Amino acid sequence: MRAVYILWLRQIKRYSRSRARIIGSLGQPLLFLLALGFGFGPTFAKAGGGDYIQFLAPGIISMGILFTAVFSGIEIIWDRQFGFLKETLVAPVSRLQIVLGRTLGGATVALIQGVVVFFICLVVGFRFERVLFFPIALIFMFLIAVLFTAIGTAIGSVLEDMQGFQLIMNFIVMPLFFFSNALFPVQGLPKPLQFLIHLNPLTYGVDGIRGAFGRGFLFGLGTDFLVLGTLTAVLLAVGSYLFSRIQL
Amino acid sequence: MTAMIDVHDLVKNFGSFCAVDHVSFAVPEGQIFGFLGPNGAGKTTTIKMLTTVLIPTSGAIRVNGHDPQREQHQVRRSFGIVFQDPSLDSELTGWENMELHGVLYGVPSAERREKIESLLKFVELWDRRDDFVKQYSGGMKRRLEVARALLHKPKILFLDEPTIGLDPQTRNHIWTFIKSLSKEQKVTVFFTTHYMEEAERVADEVAIIDHGKIVAQDTPIALKEKTQAKTLEDAFIALTGHTLRDEEASSSEQMRIMRRVWRGR
Numbered sequence: 001m002r003a004v005y006i007l008w009l010r011q012i013k014r015y016s017r018s019r020a021r022i023i024g025s026l027g028q029p030l031l032f033l034l035a036l037g038f039g040f041g042p043t044f045a046k047a048g049g050g051d052y053i054q055f056l057a058p059g060i061i062s063m064g065i066l067f068t069a070v071f072s073g074i075e076i077i078w079d080r081q082f083g084f085l086k087e088t089l090v091a092p093v094s095r096l097q098i099v100l101g102r103t104l105g106g107a108t109v110a111l112i113q114g115v116v117v118f119f120i121c122l123v124v125g126f127r128f129e130r131v132l133f134f135p136i137a138l139i140f141m142f143l144i145a146v147l148f149t150a151i152g153t154a155i156g157s158v159l160e161d162m163q164g165f166q167l168i169m170n171f172i173v174m175p176l177f178f179f180s181n182a183l184f185p186v187q188g189l190p191k192p193l194q195f196l197i198h199l200n201p202l203t204y205g206v207d208g209i210r211g212a213f214g215r216g217f218l219f220g221l222g223t224d225f226l227v228l229g230t231l232t233a234v235l236l237a238v239g240s241y242l243f244s245r246i247q248l
Numbered sequence: 249m250t251a252m253i254d255v256h257d258l259v260k261n262f263g264s265f266c267a268v269d270h271v272s273f274a275v276p277e278g279q280i281f282g283f284l285g286p287n288g289a290g291k292t293t294t295i296k297m298l299t300t301v302l303i304p305t306s307g308a309i310r311v312n313g314h315d316p317q318r319e320q321h322q323v324r325r326s327f328g329i330v331f332q333d334p335s336l337d338s339e340l341t342g343w344e345n346m347e348l349h350g351v352l353y354g355v356p357s358a359e360r361r362e363k364i365e366s367l368l369k370f371v372e373l374w375d376r377r378d379d380f381v382k383q384y385s386g387g388m389k390r391r392l393e394v395a396r397a398l399l400h401k402p403k404i405l406f407l408d409e410p411t412i413g414l415d416p417q418t419r420n421h422i423w424t425f426i427k428s429l430s431k432e433q434k435v436t437v438f439f440t441t442h443y444m445e446e447a448e449r450v451a452d453e454v455a456i457i458d459h460g461k462i463v464a465q466d467t468p469i470a471l472k473e474k475t476q477a478k479t480l481e482d483a484f485i486a487l488t489g490h491t492l493r494d495e496e497a498s499s500s501e502q503m504r505i506m507r508r509v510w511r512g513r
Contacts, residue, residue: 083335093400
């Protein structure tokens, strides 16, 4: 357990010391929130959807978590090529402990990032209706943080170098974000698109957070939690397995 | 004398390429053993198998009496290693890198603090302990890695080209330290290097590996006599020939170059 803790702490320290990284990864959510939130706001209201910022904010919070989490996981590639991973792999601790420490560290960083985006949303005009449900939103935020860090870990364990970086960005991270309910309501979309969105784990995370803040669940609290909890466990196992197979 | 490292008929194939080809050798306790060979001869591959991070195709290995595949943790506790590439976290301080290592190896906290202090003082990094490793020079990083490798009191120290790219002062400092270590604490040292004069000066015994096979193994003096060479370097060339070796640039080699360009080592 000490090994898990010290590797978790390492991620937190690295994050808190890198001001450029913190500000840089806040830029994108902020851009989406302001441009889309105010740009589509009037259209959304005219179509009877209400205040778009209220709808969008949980999506943008999830986006901040998604991006940070996947990249925290993928950091394994850096560590692998530039050495530090070796130091942990020859230490007398199990691979499971290493992967748990790393994943929980990455997920914590992503969660912090999500909370910061949440406060930015408040400044921009987001209001939530049920204060008491904030802890539930936090749980959902943490679940997607762990889930996507685990996906990043799985990818990072398989890829040898950063050449595939653009590939991951354009074919995994961006689709996960766009083909979800983060930016628009699912009701009334073409069936194939709806189907795709229902397969996307992020959808359940966004729905959980949106519901917890009092904007109504699409699937319900129980379903969101069950789907997300199960998927997180499965992906954590997959990530750990792929990580355990790394040879140098 | 018992063998600290015992390798028998070790083979590693990568696809159809045989990187390590039926290699056998033994390193007695307390010895300084030089593992020499041209680029791509199989040195690093052998070290990886000895240190549990690469699974051999066939053959038997005993490190401190344990099998690196089946008794990973016993083997891992037995050795400290300085890798060919830097393996420090440059976003952490020197102290934090040591601390992290100590916790991973389960060194109790009081002992850890004492040991870190004495080791950092020994490699003359105590005054810089709270600086980030990214601010260290190449030589300081290496010294920190050597100190770190010794924190959990290993019986064996693996050094994979520990002095590459360092100035003569630092090289001298590191080797003097390692020699005294082996003498005073009976630590077994297994190292690779391209600097033959270093191997000649430091090693009790050397093995020369080429194309995955050991072509000679003896004391530096005996090797020189056998090949009628004046220096170990001449003996080395007599044994391995004049052909230049072109290691295929792997992706990790490319990233290594990229890193050197961007960060400076």
